[in-house]
Amino acid sequence: MNKAKSVFIVLFLVLINLSLLHVATLSWHSPLGPGWIGVFVLALPNFYLFVWMFMRRRARTSRNLHLLMAANLTGIALVLTDPGMEADPLPLILGNLIFFGSIAYIFWYSNLGERNNAMLNEGEKLPVFELNTPDGESFSSEQFKGAAWLLMFYRGNWCPLCMTQIGEVAARYIDLDRLGVKVALISPQPETKTKELAERFKVPMRFFVDTDFKASKKLKLVHENGVPFGLKWMGHGEDTVLPTVLIINKHGRIVYSDQTSNYRVRPEPEQFLEVARQKLGGAES
Template sequence: MNKAKSIFIVLFLILINLSLLHVATLSWHSPLGAGWVGVFVLALPNFYLFVWMFMGRRARTSRNLHLLMATNLMGIALVLTDPGMEADPWPLVIGNLIFFGSIAYVFWYSHLGERNNALLNEGEKLAAFDLKTLDGDVFSSEQFKGSAWLLIFYRGNWCPLCMTQIREVAGRYIDLDRLGVKVALISPQPEVKTQELAKRFNVPMTFFVDAEFKASKKLNIVGESGVPFGLKWFGHGEDTVLPTVLLINQHGRIVYSDQTSNYRVRPEPDQFLEVARQKLRGAEG
């Protein structure tokens, strides 16, 4: 199923981009009929959604993207009421592909499955696992003890919402530091990709590589075939990690856990900052 998702997202992005290009080309030669206008109305908001995510404005969207769904309905209505449908069926074909592709993206592709991982519940001790530092050293999760840590398991540099989430945390680093919270950013992506990412930030966050998915497997958060198809040719693997945010106290006990079931829905920094204010100082081992 995840393999199908990795192929779907690439094909859907190609579809909306080619559709916009084709509509733009047609509009240069003659006025657009209702069907092609409908294709434009369908493709443009979907295109903008991905542009907006890559612009890094926010690390989250609404779960069901109601505004996008409303414009999808407007677009498909124009396509279906096109009086020239019999002479030119392509708007109907392309319009339906975009319409149902958008629905699939929102309600199928974005959904990570129901996550109820007992290992990550609040109050649990963090399971033991090993990570790799950017210096090539082995770092045991036992070494987290003695300080409070915010652990962010992110999918990779290719994920725009992950990158925005990291920038948000970097922007609140002073607030976290005042509360005695250190930040660990963990990804199973190749070490060279994590090194590239670490160079972008001047705040003292610690980047780790989850080599061979040792930590992800221990915590049961491996996202099999979660990397979009084709990115392995750009130095990425096929598997990734399910986006997860944990806040642990100085004893290694989880005091906050976000196991999002939708990759577009991420916690606001204020959520774990408030937990840190309330729970860390009085947390017991």
Template structure:
């Protein structure tokens, strides 16, 4: 119950918070340019809120993979803005700075990006991958057991709305041939519609196969469903999604590699997976 409430709170956080921060940044700029006297408090508010707006805007406009847990620049700028704003202590910009700036960025870095993920005994290295159902983009139903006899990289991603997933898929596409040379078949799975996955497939430019997890049935059976994981405002994707998960199985269907990230900004790079595979094959 508590985890469900936390997930719902996170669903309501990202987009509304970003819109508020954009409004505060615009208001701060207007005061800095329009007031007769220069205000350290409004400068502090802009420094505290603006960098996070820029960061989140860049993430959604130019997706890329975060390989570190903590984003230093917005945190440092929020602290600097807080120092400047308390010098004058104008009520409104001081509130903006401390609540939306410093408070907001700390919430984003240390709370929002974490997935509240528990240990999953079903998806550990050395365990047989449980059987689950999938659908091709054409609607054909199949079982995960149909891939037995092949080395498979299973990539569960949240959907086209997720910039980190976009970056992860683009990274895998760049190394598509390297996986093929090692006899590894890629299986990309998400709960989004076949139409959305087909659009993603065409953008990547390589024949990586996409599959659909209808109503998150596979994610539920594997213990990787993310209740209320789709942010408010992402239309056409429902409410629930899947926790980002990367698994590799050998020809017998045994898991030989597992990455169950607890932070949605952190995904395993394709090069790291390939190096791990090469080490296992020695």
């Protein structure tokens, strides 16, 4: 199933880009009929969604993307009511492909499944696992003890929402530090990619590499075939990690756990600060 998702997302992006290009070419030569206008109404908002994510304005969207759904319904209505459909069925074909592709993206591709990893629930002791620094040095999760930490398991540099979320945390690093919370960012991506990312930020967050998915396997966070098809030829693997955020106290006990079931739905940085104020302040003193 995940393999199908990794291929789907690439094909869907190609579809909406080629559809917009074709509509633009047609409009240059003659006015567009209702069917082609419908294809444009379908393709443009879907295209904009991905552009918006890569612009890194926010690290999250609504779960069901209601505005996009409204645009999808409007576009498919124009396609289906086009009186010239019999003479030119291509708008009908493209319109349906984009419509159902968008529905699949919203409700199928984005869904990570039900996640209820008991070992990562609030109140549990953080399991012991091994990581590596970007320079290849070993690091045990036991070394987190003695301080409160925000642990973010992110998919990789290729994931725009992950990069935006890391940027949000970096922007609030001083606030977290004042509350006694250190930040550790963990990914199974290659060490070279993690080094590239670490160099982008000037705040002292710690970056770690989950080499060979040792930690992810121990914590049951492996997302098999979670990387979009083709990115392995750009230095990424095929598997990744399920986006997860944990906050642990100085004793290594989990006081906050976000195991999102939708990769587009992520916690706000203010939640981390509120947890630090409420559960790491008076509770630990």
